[in-house]
Amino acid sequence: MSDSILLSVNNGVATITLNRPQVFNSFNKEMAFAMQDALDECAKNSEVRAVLITGNGKAFCAGQDIQEITNPDLNPGFKAILDDHYNPIVLKIRNLEKPVVAAVNGVAAGAGANIALCCDVVIATESAAFIQAFSKIGLIPDSAGTFFLPRLIGFGKASAAMMLADKVTATQADSMGMIYKAVTDDSFMETAQQTAQTLAALPTVALANTKKALNQSFYNTVEQQLALESKLQIESAATDDYAEGVAAFMEKRKPEFRGK
Numbered sequence: 001m002s003d004s005i006l007l008s009v010n011n012g013v014a015t016i017t018l019n020r021p022q023v024f025n026s027f028n029k030e031m032a033f034a035m036q037d038a039l040d041e042c043a044k045n046s047e048v049r050a051v052l053i054t055g056n057g058k059a060f061c062a063g064q065d066i067q068e069i070t071n072p073d074l075n076p077g078f079k080a081i082l083d084d085h086y087n088p089i090v091l092k093i094r095n096l097e098k099p100v101v102a103a104v105n106g107v108a109a110g111a112g113a114n115i116a117l118c119c120d121v122v123i124a125t126e127s128a129a130f131i132q133a134f135s136k137i138g139l140i141p142d143s144a145g146t147f148f149l150p151r152l153i154g155f156g157k158a159s160a161a162m163m164l165a166d167k168v169t170a171t172q173a174d175s176m177g178m179i180y181k182a183v184t185d186d187s188f189m190e191t192a193q194q195t196a197q198t199l200a201a202l203p204t205v206a207l208a209n210t211k212k213a214l215n216q217s218f219y220n221t222v223e224q225q226l227a228l229e230s231k232l233q234i235e236s237a238a239t240d241d242y243a244e245g246v247a248a249f250m251e252k253r254k255p256e257f258r259g260k
Contacts, residue, residue: 005034006056007041012049012200012259013193014042021057026065027111029076032085039092049259050200051096052192053119054103063110063133086111086143090118094215097208099199103192104170104179109133114145117152120211121195122179124170125188130178132162151218152178203241204259209233 006017016038018025027035042048055061069075076084093100093115102116104124109131116122116130124130132149134141141149141162150158153176161168170182183191199207209232216228236242241257248255 002030002034004028004031005038007038009045009048011197012047013052013196014038014045014048014050015052015054015196016042018053018055018061020065021055021059023065023067024059024062024107025055025057025112026062027085028065028068028074029085031065032081032089036088036092039089039096042098043092043096046259048098049204050098050196051100052103052196053100053116054189054192055105057106059106059112060102060104060108060116060128061112062107063112082142086115089115090144093118094211097211098204099196099207099211101192101196101199103189104128104130105188107131110141111143111145114141114143114148117148117178118144121199123188123192123195124173124179124182125185126170126182127185128170128182130168130170130173131165133165135163135165147218149178201257203236203239203245203257205239205241206236209236 004018004020006015006019008015016035018031018035020026020028020031039051042051064081069081099121100119102119102122104116104122105128106125107129108116110133113130113132132141132145140146145162149161152158153161157176160166168178170179173179174182181191213225213228213232217225220228240260244257245255
């Protein structure tokens with residue numbers, strides 16, 4: 001794996017760190033493929049029960065590395081950038097059968113903002129900001145921004161954010177429902193790590209099935225969603241964690257879920 005992405009696993013939590021701080025963790029081809037490899041590793045590693053994505057340095061991610069696309073010898077072209085780099089990252093996050101926390105430690109712009117917003121839980125430090133920067137260089141929002149942002153904050157606010165490319169502070173993002181919460185800089189990483197640890201200790205299959213149901217809720221009719229909930233509930237009820245949860249409730253003790 002490239003050193004542009006760091007991956008570590010501790011107590012059931014895999015931490016993926018975007019590691020190009022000299023360019024505000026902007027993505028180039030190498031980093032995009034390394035990110036995909038890290039997500040694949042998280043998917044297949046049974047010890048991983050939650051994933052935390054954050055950035056090294058002052059920024060979370062500034063989006064696409066402009067130096068790459070303005071260099072004729074390096075530019076892979078927008079089709080490859082989207083089809084091969086960013087779109088697989090978004091799909092791997094959404095299809096990962098484990099919860100993913102985005103710990104936004106600084107500015108999240110362009111594709112960097114939208115990769116964060118496609119995660120299951122987004123926690124940002126109060127000094128962070130989200131910017132749909134695309135219109136400033138004559139592009140449209142990508143990386144599923146036009147899919148998730150209207151669903152998070154409504155059509156009108158999403159349209160304005162994308163067209164005007166206004167900076168949205170973490171506190172504003174919190175108040176408008178764009179993210180789960182904004183916390184003080186001093187408590188930020190501790191809060192993000194504690195959240196990931198909490199998720200890692202919960203029944204993994206039930207969380208994965210919740211994620212599947214949420215994914216399909218974007219497309220399903222009420223009837224289809226009810227049928228899916230029934231199917232996934234039956235699957236969840238067949239797990240060891242469900243049996244443990246019921247036993248712990250009856251015995252008035254804290255459950256010890258194993259993710260099975």
